[in-house]
Amino acid sequence: MGGVNTRLAPYFLTAPGIVFFVALLGAPMLMTFLLSLHSYDFNTGIQSDWTFANYIEVLGDSYFQKIFGRTFGLALLVTVICVLIGVPEAYILSKMSSRWRSIFLLVVLGPLLISVVVRTLGWALLFGGKGLLTMISQALGFGDAPVSLMFTFTGMTIALVHVLVPFMVISVWASLQKIDPQSEDAGYCLGASKLTVLRRITLPQAMPGILSGSIIVFALTASAFATPAIIGGRRMKVVATAAYDEYLSTLNWPLGAAIAVLLLVANVVIIASYNKLIERRFAKVFE
């Protein structure tokens, strides 16, 4: 083997992948960014000038500020609820006998097996003014007024938690699998109660899984499109649906591009700093 060949081999081997990513991810992202730097005129369309006006508009407008606030608020809330539901779920799964575990794991992963549109429309049937929720409330005698969660923040939260909990469960479950079961026994033998063992021994060791699960859920919620579009509608816009509307309804592509870029940057900043925090906290503790 020649020295030069050996040195270049990794580049040749990764070249197909790199080309793929540059062409299909890098190029559209760069074009979106360049597009966001143009101004837009309702009569003549996209101008050929270079300006930060779109960014200034989005950042300065209280309408967009509210949408950004709502998006990251939603992401935070969904993440917290996923932790509260997913962590106990994963813990119970890990204590099940293997036969039941495989059945319940399938149940947990169920939402991921259904197309996002079908699943969300299913929720719309439940949430709508003539939906199951209304029928139950009327049957139970809570009055005749329809109970609708359509176009509400609550409705969006429920639908997003439903589809994102599996990511939390899988992530926490993976880290629970790595725990030495004898470390729990060691805790009991040293005099700790079951609850203390759970709180002081098991949960801290599952922390890396909880934190990485949170990152996944947060990122997916902040950039979610289909569920907010169907359940939230035009009344409850999030950043992704706002960008979509700028592109397709207003036809102001540069403004939509600026919104998209800002969402990406905000997401990257939040997740990267969170990740850094975790690494600093756990580098010494876990392999």
Added chain:
Amino acid sequence: MSYLNFQALGKQFGDFVAVHDMNLSIDRGEFISFLGPSGCGKTTTLQMIAGLLTPTTGKIFLDGVDITETPANKRGLGIVFQSYALFPHMTVTENVSFGLEMRGIAKTERLERCRDTLAQVRLEQFSDRYPKELSGGQRQRVALARALVIEPPVLLLDEPLSNLDAKLREEMRIELRLLQQDIGVTTILVTHDQEEALSMSDRIVVMQEGEVSQIAAPLELYERPASTFVSHFVGKTNLVQGQVTALNEVGINETRLKVDTGQRAPGMAVQISIRPEKFIMSTEEPGLKVYVETAIFLGASWLYRVNGSLGELFVTQPNTGSARYTKGDTAWLSWQEGSLTLFEEHA
């Protein structure tokens, strides 16, 4: 005066009998080893003592008190697990002080006792490290400190040395034994390593398929094994088949050996066990004539495989500085009276 006592202790998993009708009485300060191949029930027994498994039958008494139903977190025994089971998210000090914290001991006293115990296992300077930052031997000593700091009535060791390399394992055997004698804590060691059991214990309980095969002090166990299983499992041995031909005489093929046959009638099939190091090998007669098939140098000794009228035998001789026998040589074997042990065939 018996301190820890098992009465008809047994454990069954479904149809599988892991431990059957075990009776044992252990004195205060004694070092007992449970020795046996994997699956013999030794770890199950340890877990029943710890309270991690509930016995199917029988009772366990500690200092006269029935603890059979006492949950693990109320028994207060010290355990060192095979994997050490340290808490990876806690420092060495936090690991060691956990048991004291559970006992509601004030922080200053906790830290003081941790420091003392860590000094006993020579780990003072590692108190702020995480388990991940320690070597295998150091982790093992943290686990030991964590078990000892609570001053347990009984210390349980579940194959504590099996994850260490050979040299460290030998050092730790001595260190652990000295520490145990120093503190005087009643200790039960579970191991499949006969050398470990022989070198550390006051008494050894040999187990096989859930049953106790023999309980004896190390020397007695080695010299007077109660069955062919024990003689095989504890140390190496040569087993040859034969039958009683007369009083105190056993015939193997054409060879007649002098062995104490007790009351056994002529014609009875028996096995004779002789340990490889009991042979005296000589280049001259008299003795049992054998041919050297292989000579393996082990450093301190030579291991020979020889063939003669008793069939194939293994012989160990101390290394005296020169290679005395090589392949194809003829040699004569003799032994001191009492070196042979006789078992009835089915034993």
